[in-house]
Amino acid sequence: xxxxxxxxxxxxxxxxxxxxxxxxxxxxxxGEVFGILGPNGAGKTTTLxxxxxxxxPTAGTITVDGLHPIKDRALLRKTLGVQLQRxxxxxxxxxxxxxxxxxxxxxVPVPGQLIRxxxxxxxxxxxxxxxxxxxxxxxxxxxxxxxAPKLVVLDEPTAGVDVQGRxxxxxxxxxxxxxxxxxxxATHDMAEAESLCDRIAILIGGKLATLGTPEQLTAASKAxxxxxxxxxxxxxxGQGNIQKATYLRESEGFAYWLCKDTAPxxxxxxxxxxxxDDPVEDLRVERPSLEERFLEIVQGGESA
Amino acid sequence: xxxxxxxxxxxxxxDLRDKSILLVFYLxxxxxxxxxxxxxxxxxxxxxxxxxxxxxxxxxxxxAIIGLPPALVKLRxxxxxxxxxxxxxxxxxxxxxxxxxxxxxxxxxxxIIFASAPxxxxxxxxxxxxxxxxxxxxxxxxxVAVGLLVGATAKxxxxxxxxSQAIFLPSLMLSGIMFPANLLPSLLxxxxxxxxxxxxxxxxxxxxxxxxxxxxxxxxxxxxxxIG
Numbered sequence: 001x002x003x004x005x006x007x008x009x010x011x012x013x014x015x016x017x018x019x020x021x022x023x024x025x026x027x028x029x030x031g032e033v034f035g036i037l038g039p040n041g042a043g044k045t046t047t048l049x050x051x052x053x054x055x056x057p058t059a060g061t062i063t064v065d066g067l068h069p070i071k072d073r074a075l076l077r078k079t080l081g082v083q084l085q086r087x088x089x090x091x092x093x094x095x096x097x098x099x100x101x102x103x104x105x106x107x108v109p110v111p112g113q114l115i116r117x118x119x120x121x122x123x124x125x126x127x128x129x130x131x132x133x134x135x136x137x138x139x140x141x142x143x144x145x146x147x148a149p150k151l152v153v154l155d156e157p158t159a160g161v162d163v164q165g166r167x168x169x170x171x172x173x174x175x176x177x178x179x180x181x182x183x184x185x186a187t188h189d190m191a192e193a194e195s196l197c198d199r200i201a202i203l204i205g206g207k208l209a210t211l212g213t214p215e216q217l218t219a220a221s222k223a224x225x226x227x228x229x230x231x232x233x234x235x236x237x238g239q240g241n242i243q244k245a246t247y248l249r250e251s252e253g254f255a256y257w258l259c260k261d262t263a264p265x266x267x268x269x270x271x272x273x274x275x276x277d278d279p280v281e282d283l284r285v286e287r288p289s290l291e292e293r294f295l296e297i298v299q300g301g302e303s304a
Numbered sequence: 305x306x307x308x309x310x311x312x313x314x315x316x317x318x319d320l321r322d323k324s325i326l327l328v329f330y331l332x333x334x335x336x337x338x339x340x341x342x343x344x345x346x347x348x349x350x351x352x353x354x355x356x357x358x359x360x361x362x363x364x365x366x367x368a369i370i371g372l373p374p375a376l377v378k379l380r381x382x383x384x385x386x387x388x389x390x391x392x393x394x395x396x397x398x399x400x401x402x403x404x405x406x407x408x409x410x411x412x413x414x415x416i417i418f419a420s421a422p423x424x425x426x427x428x429x430x431x432x433x434x435x436x437x438x439x440x441x442x443x444x445x446x447x448v449a450v451g452l453l454v455g456a457t458a459k460x461x462x463x464x465x466x467x468s469q470a471i472f473l474p475s476l477m478l479s480g481i482m483f484p485a486n487l488l489p490s491l492l493x494x495x496x497x498x499x500x501x502x503x504x505x506x507x508x509x510x511x512x513x514x515x516x517x518x519x520x521x522x523x524x525x526x527x528x529x530x531i532g
Contacts, residue, residue: 052390077392084390088382092321097314102391104307127321143391 035197081149091129134165223288328371333363341425368447376455435511
């Protein structure tokens with residue numbers, strides 16, 4: 001079994017009387033993209049800030065590649081790359097100055113490869129305050145990767161970024177995963193988490209509510225799978241319930257069913273269409289999404 | 305150490321790009337110097353001999369006390385300090401580079417005033433230039449330290465502004481740089497004695513210009529360093 005690159009054990013963080021993180025334990029393995037989801041105030045950022053050594057935990061232990069975040073802070077900076085949620089470089093700092101400054105403190109040359117990879121050549125002489133949100137995020141991601149860290153923490157890396165910028169950042173994250181870099185991704189974007197993460201932890205009220213692969217999480221959903229069919233002559237419209245599925249509605253030539261057991265329900269519906277000599281033009285099967293599962297957990301207050 | 309020098313150079317450049325810093329470090333002090341030199345010294349001839357010193361005190365106090373605290377609070381409020389910290393840059397290095405950069409910029413302004421006051425406004429050259437420069441260095445050190453302290457302790461920009469004004473305005477009115485401090489009521493003289501600007505003025509008069517100080521000029525200099 002692989003040794004975890006990050007081990008969090010019974011982490012607890014209090015601010016006065018407020019418990020921000022309450023007994024969170026998790027392990028992250030090399031090469032994983034690990035998602036942390038949760039509503040606002042769930043303790044995501046506090047957990048990450050304890051890992052990043054920006055906050056001292058009230059109780060519990062954290063080990064990052066064998067290092068203690070507080071005691072080994074200097075060494076940790078070489079292992080860990082961080083893109084913070086709420087941070088900004090000084091508005092008047094040039095991109096090339098930011099790259100040079102962080103490279104100097106990490107004791108490495110200015111990374112030409114990162115500049116090319118994130119398309120920063122044309123931004124090098126621009127001030128941070130002149131960049132768009134997407135450009136800022138690209139710069140911040142490049143800065144987090146200076147010194148080739150083993151573990152990179154990205155706290156809402158695509159927040160406020162337009163669709164094109166988001167796609168570029170997703171591509172960059174996939175590229176990092178392909179290189180074997182371990183990533184922790186805190187996000188509010190369920191589709192982003194579902195498409196990028198190997199495993200996902202959902203935090204609620206400072207506690208770990210659930211943890212698993214996106215497939216495991218959605219499979220545990222109480223919501224049913226949707227089957228959507230359109231046939232040439234509309235023989236299935238208004239069909240009503242069948243043995244394996246419940247008829248939901250029709251809309252613009254499409255008939256909708258809900259089912260728990262997908263394959264027999266699809267077979268039964270296709271059989272109906274064949275019997276009616278009505279060719280199937282479109283067939284879609286939609287599993288419950290991570291978003292639906294997330295809302296179930298948040299509204300139901302489930303806890304692991 | 306190499307990383308710190310790089311940081312200091314970048315901070316110096318950023319300060320030159322920052323309009324609000326340029327305003328309080330260079331434009332307002334030099335503009336005020338021009339007005340005081342040409343107009344005020346005619347109204348109050350006593351100010352003329354020590355014009356370079358009084359304007360140096362004004363410029364340095366303004367830059368360090370009005371300019372530095374908001375810059376530090378802004379770094380904190382914008383999350384830049386955390387971003388630096390997360391990237392492995394110690395907060396103390398950020399603080400020192402900010403202070404060192406202010407020290408250098410304000411030294412330049414003070415030296416411009418020192419070099420131009422005799423030719424432009426007929427101010428006297430100090431009898432003891434070393435004494436002048438030592439006092440100037442002590443004033444810079446002290447003012448920058450006070451500015452950083454205000455910035456580090458102020459919770460937000462309004463508090464920083466309030467604290468800065470609470471130090472800057474009395475420095476202007478009670479230290480003896482605009483008019484002789486001995487004309488003030490004794491209570492205000494007493495209040496003025498806690499300000500670095502007051503002791504700096506006394507040190508300049510005694511150590512640099514050979515004028516009679518109200519008490520030992522070296523003691524005044526030590527007081528400035530002590531406050532710093």
